Amino acid sequence: AFANLSAVCGAVAGEARPVHILCAGTREQISLDDVLPAGAMVEKLVAAGRAMVADDSGRVALEAYRGALASPGGLVAAMRSSRGGRNLDRIGLGADVEFCAASDTLAGVPRFDPAGNRITLGG
Secondary structure, rough: OOOOHHHHHHHHHOOOOOOOOOOOEEEHHHHHHHHHHHHHHHHHHHHHOOOOOOOOHHHHHHHHHHHHHHHHOHHHHHHOOHHHHHHHOOOOOOOOHHHHOOOOOOOOEEEEEEEOEEEEOOO
């Protein structure tokens, strides 16, 4: 998500292990509203010195993110045109798209608790 972009990237930038960015998608299909934050993560992690892998998925996400930033209306317009943005608009929550496109509004980092099989918010 864009909301905790810097916090998440900062938490994993120095990891010795590989960092995998997984997009949830919608109904087994790619979703632009997932790809755009993934591209932002790739940009931040590469800027922090991480190397990209050989496959093209990271590059596709990065180019989609950069293209959205450079296009008329920027990131908000791209998010609004995404499946998630259209769904929010359809149910009367179109104003939430700007909130979803805002970066670094949260400082927390999600953590998976395998014992409880749940995700919690860490610092």
